[in-house]
Every structure is written in C-alpha cells, then in structure tokens.
Amino acid sequence: MSTNFQSSVLRELAWRDRIDATTHTELDELLGKESVVLYAGFDPTADSLHIGNLVVMMGLAFYQRHGHKPLMIAGGATGRIGDPSGKATERELMSVEKIEHNIACHSAQLRTILDRAVHMHPENLGDGAGEAWDTPVLNNYDWLRDWTFLDFLRDIGKHFRVNTMIAKDSVKNRLTEREQGLSFTEFSYMLIQGFDFYHLREHHSCQLQIGGSDQWGNITAGTELIRRKMGVPAFGMTMPLLLDSAGNKFGKTAAGAIWLDPARTSPYAFYQYWINRDDADVEKLFKTFTFLSQDEITALCAQIEDGSNRGQVQQRLAYEITWLVHGKDEADMAVRASRMLFGERIEGLDDKALASLFAEVPSAEVSRDALAAGINILDLLVDTGLQPSKGAARRLVQQGGGYVNNERVDADTTVTHDHLASESMLVLRAGKKKYLVVKTVG
RNA sequence: GGAGGGUUGCCCGAGUGGCUAAAGGGGACGGGCUGUAAACCCGUUGGCGUUUGCCUACGAUGGUUCGAAUCCAUCACCCUCCA
Numbered sequence: 001m002s003t004n005f006q007s008s009v010l011r012e013l014a015w016r017d018r019i020d021a022t023t024h025t026e027l028d029e030l031l032g033k034e035s036v037v038l039y040a041g042f043d044p045t046a047d048s049l050h051i052g053n054l055v056v057m058m059g060l061a062f063y064q065r066h067g068h069k070p071l072m073i074a075g076g077a078t079g080r081i082g083d084p085s086g087k088a089t090e091r092e093l094m095s096v097e098k099i100e101h102n103i104a105c106h107s108a109q110l111r112t113i114l115d116r117a118v119h120m121h122p123e124n125l126g127d128g129a130g131e132a133w134d135t136p137v138l139n140n141y142d143w144l145r146d147w148t149f150l151d152f153l154r155d156i157g158k159h160f161r162v163n164t165m166i167a168k169d170s171v172k173n174r175l176t177e178r179e180q181g182l183s184f185t186e187f188s189y190m191l192i193q194g195f196d197f198y199h200l201r202e203h204h205s206c207q208l209q210i211g212g213s214d215q216w217g218n219i220t221a222g223t224e225l226i227r228r229k230m231g232v233p234a235f236g237m238t239m240p241l242l243l244d245s246a247g248n249k250f251g252k253t254a255a256g257a258i259w260l261d262p263a264r265t266s267p268y269a270f271y272q273y274w275i276n277r278d279d280a281d282v283e284k285l286f287k288t289f290t291f292l293s294q295d296e297i298t299a300l301c302a303q304i305e306d307g308s309n310r311g312q313v314q315q316r317l318a319y320e321i322t323w324l325v326h327g328k329d330e331a332d333m334a335v336r337a338s339r340m341l342f343g344e345r346i347e348g349l350d351d352k353a354l355a356s357l358f359a360e361v362p363s364a365e366v367s368r369d370a371l372a373a374g375i376n377i378l379d380l381l382v383d384t385g386l387q388p389s390k391g392a393a394r395r396l397v398q399q400g401g402g403y404v405n406n407e408r409v410d411a412d413t414t415v416t417h418d419h420l421a422s423e424s425m426l427v428l429r430a431g432k433k434k435y436l437v438v439k440t441v442g
Numbered sequence: 443g444g445a446g447g448g449u450u451g452c453c454c455g456a457g458u459g460g461c462u463a464a465a466g467g468g469g470a471c472g473g474g475c476u477g478u479a480a481a482c483c484c485g486u487u488g489g490c491g492u493u494u495g496c497c498u499a500c501g502a503u504g505g506u507u508c509g510a511a512u513c514c515a516u517c518a519c520c521c522u523c524c525a
Contacts, residue, residue, distance in 0.1 A: 021510080272478080275478060275479090276478070276479075277479080278479060278480070279477095279479055279480070280479095280480085282479095304477095304479090305464060308479090309477070311476085311477030311478070311479080312477080313477085314477080314478085314479075315477090315478090338478080341478090342476085342478050389488090389489065389490085390489090390490070390491085391488085391489065391490075391491090392471090392487090394492085395471090395472075395487080396471085396472065396486095397473090398471060398486095399471090399472040399475095399485070399486070400472070400473055401471085401472045401473070402472095430472090431471070431472060431473090431474095432470095432472085432478075
C-alpha cells in the first residue's frame with residue numbers, strides 16, 4: 001500500500017498507522033478532491049460503547065477533521081442478528097426493547113464525542129475542516145424493517161455469490177470449527193450490512209465505509225453490492241485492531257471492559273486506565289486516540305525514551321482521551337482526584353469536595369460517638385472492612401502500609417475527630433492504592 | 443474383579459512419630475527504588491492476643507501413643523497396570 005497519499009486525511013491516518021487496508025486506490029483521489037460522506041456501524045450489544053468502539057469513532061473523527069462527513073449507524077436490525085466476525089460462538093439474540101434502549105444510549109455518546117472531537121486541538125485540523133456537520137446517527141432498522149423475506153432474496157440476495165461468502169474469513173473460520181458451526185441467520189449478516197451501505201449510498205450519497213479489520217468481509221460485501229446494483233464505485237477502509245504490547249485486546253481489564261458511559265466506568269477510572277498503560281504502548285495510543293500533531297507525539301515519546309518525562313507522558317495521554325470522552329471538566333476533576341489518591345496529603349476539604357474527589361472509593365460509616373471516644377487504627381481498619389482480620393491489619397500497619405488521610409500511621413494510633421479531613425469524613429488507605437472513605441454518622 | 447500409587451496451606455510441591463503453623467516455588471499482599479510503568483531488591487502470607495501464649499489445620503471418621511501430617515482401621519475421591 002502506498003503511503004504517499006494525496007488526500008490529507010489518508011496522509012494523517014497513514015502516519016498514525018490507522019490504515020489496515022483500503023478497497024481501491026481511487027479512494028485517495030476522491031478524498032483529495034471532495035468532501036466525502038462516510039459511515040461506520042456500531043453494534044448495540046450493550047447500553048454503552050467501550051474503548052474498542054472508540055477506535056472506529058476516532059477514524060470517523062479524523063475524517064471529519066479533514067472536512068469529510070461521517071454518518072453513524074446504530075445497528076438496530078443487525079443487532080438482532082449478531083455479527084459472526086471474530087466471534088467464536090453464536091451470539092444470543094436480544095430483545096427489541098433492549099436494542100432500542102442501547103441504540104438511544106449509543107446515539108448520545110457518539111454525537112457528543114464526535115462533536116468534541118472536531119473542536120479539540122483546532123491547530124491540528126486538516127484541509128477543508130470547519131464546515132459545520134452535525135453527525136447523524138441512523139438506525140438501520142428504519143429501512144430494513146419493511147422488507148419481506150421474498151423481496152429481500154429477490155432484490156438483494158441474488159447479488160451475492162455463496163462461494164464468495166463462504167470464502168470470507170469471518171465465515172470460513174466458523175465453518176472449519178465443527179463444534180460451533182454457523183447459523184443461517186449469522187451467515188446472512190453480511191447481506192444486511194452490505195445492504196446498509198447500499199442504502200446509504202443511494203439515500204445519503206455515502207461513498208465510504210470504515211471499520212475494524214475484522215469488518216473487511218462485511219464492508220466489501222457492501223461495495224460489491226453497490227457496484228452491481230448501481231454501477232457506481234464505493235469504497236471501504238479498515239483500521240487495525242488495537243493490541244497491547246502483550247498481545248491482548250485493548251480495553252479489557254480484570255474488572256471488565258472500559259466503557260465510555262461514566263455510569264459504567266467513571267471518568268476517574270477511565271483516566272486511570274490510560275495512566276497505567278505500558279510505555280511500549282504509549283506511542284500507538286497517542287496516534288490512535290489523540291489529535292496531537294506528529295511532532296508533539298514524537299517529542300512526548302522521546303521523553304519516555306530518555307527517561308526525562310517524570311511520568312508526565314501517560315498523564316498527558318490520559319488527559320487528552322478523558323477530555324475527548326468525558327469533557328474537559330471531568331478530565332480536570334480526574335486529574336485532581338488522582339493527585340489526592342496518589343499521595344498528596346488530604347486536608348482542608350469540605351464534605352462535598354471530598355465526596356466528589358473520592359467518588360470512586362468505597363465508604364464505611366462510623367458513629368460520631370465512637371470516634372469521639374477514639375478508635376484504635378487496627379480496629380478501624382477491620383471494622384470498615386478494609387482489612388479482613390486484626391492480624392492482617394497489624395501486619396499492614398507494621399509494614400508501613402497504613403495511612404490516614406495519606407499520612408502514614410503506626411499501630412498505636414487512635415483515630416479521633418482530630419483526624420477528620422472534612423466536616424465529617426476521613427480517608428483510610430491500605431497499601432498504595434486501596435482507599436476507603438470513613439463517614440461519621442449519628 | 444485383581445495389584446499398586448495418591449489426596450498437604452490460594453496453587454504447585456517437600457515432609458514418614460516430637461526441633462512442623464508445616465521446606466521450596468508460584469501467586470497475592472506490604473515496603474523500597476521509580477514515573478501511579480516495566481524490571482529489580484527487601485519483607486509478609488491460618489485466627490485471636492502479642493514478650494514467652496491460646497485455638498484451628500495436612501481428604502473424612504475413629505483408634506494407637508506422653509506426643510501424629512507422619513503409625514493402624516474404616517470410608518470417600520483420584521491415578522496407573524493386569525483381566
């Protein structure tokens with residue numbers, strides 16, 4: 001694949017390593033001379049998108065920052081079937097209500113994030129940017145629901161060759177796995193997705209579909225259908241799926257996926273996820289998820305190389321992405337909470353500030369009277385559930401892992417009202433990262 | 443149906459009568475170094491009290507013994523070989 005693209009968007013995506021494959025070389029020419037409508041689809045499998053989806057959203061964002069016009073499809077119809085691509089087993093079918101709910105949630109997320117994306121780092125916007133474009137989110141159920149099975153077979157199905165379909169990786173892999181097989185429903189998935197593209201080509205002048213590299217088969221199904229039925233070109237581009245340096249999929253932790261919905265993954269947890277990325281992955285993440293320029297990214301990564309960064313690079317990464325997904329205010333809050341949660345002495349706060357900074361942290365209650373009388377630190381650690389037994393609590397404190405308001409304490413410490421960090425709360429910490437907010441009540 | 447081997451703490455695994463709350467390794471946890479990274483170093487790792495102490499624990503139950511993870515019996519489960 002040539003990297004000497006004439007269109008500014010492909011040049012940018014190329015240096016960011018965001019291009020896995022494109023269907024036709026004429027795409028570059030087209031993107032270079034006009035503003036192109038493009039789309040990507042999102043599966044409504046959950047009521048929130050996660051950072052795996054963010055990879056594709058970034059693709060749309062880069063296009064828009066170069067003056068192209070993204071559409072998004074929330075797969076109300078396709079979600080009912082389930083994409084077999086990259087899936088080892090057949091997906092469970094979801095109820096209509098659940099899908100509708102998920103689409104509504106996705107739609108809001110997609111629009112806010114894409115809107116932020118075009119306003120961040122205006123100095124790095126590409127050619128032709130600036131024209132207002134309020135990204136529509138469409139539901140493919142709207143144009144698929146009225147088809148009858150017979151009409152669909154006659155008008156759409158006849159353009160698909162089974163030989164070709166079987167040859168696609170997403171299908172082939174499942175067919176060779178005799179254990180799993182592939183239902184006809186799933187097999188038909190690419191017809192539906194192909195038809196979506198055709199519909200968008202016809203009604204929205206959409207000429208390009210982008211997606212993860214596992215979407216290649218589905219995307220080409222669409223470009224071929226358009227060619228056959230309309231006799232006009234249509235293009236596809238896939239983006240490499242993100243793997244970390246250990247070869248795992250990005251965005252999964254022991255605790256589960258990293259979601260874009262703050263109710264599922266709080267902005268603080270989201271921010272922390274990025275802070276904790278391995279050095280080896282940082283460059284790739286900057287290229288994929290931020291709008292910083294090539295020079296800025298090179299300079300930041302050079303700091304990791306020469307060790308002069310003092311830990312600032314991951315913080316910058318985390319800040320940029322949190323800003324994009326949750327907004328600047330939430331990103332600033334995450335930075336402040338992180339300072340408090342990583343060592344800075346906790347004092348002089350009011351209840352409200354403390355509660356919001358430690359929103360992530362579990363809490364326990366202690367009676368006002370008991371605190372007035374004084375509670376031994378070991379008992380407090382056990383009573384609040386931060387330590388499982390008194391022996392463990394003693395061990396912890398003796399080893400220097402017990403903290404009140406981020407001040408190390410010894411085993412003789414009696415906790416009283418003097419330890420309150422705000423009107424009614426104080427913060428216990430066990431080891432480096434385990435925090436607990438103690439609230440006084442009664 | 444016959445012969446033999448096994449079952450130990452979160453996991454693996456040593457231990458064949460007292461010095462065994464049980465070697466060693468992994469994991470986990472705490473500390474140090476550092477950048478909230480990786481690597482590395484030190485420490486901790488049944489419960490309760492902590493200065494010596496008490497309780498509970500080596501598949502289950504019962505027994506021998508001053509004393510058992512270690513010996514005996516029965517039961518349960520696992521493995522190997524022969525039919």
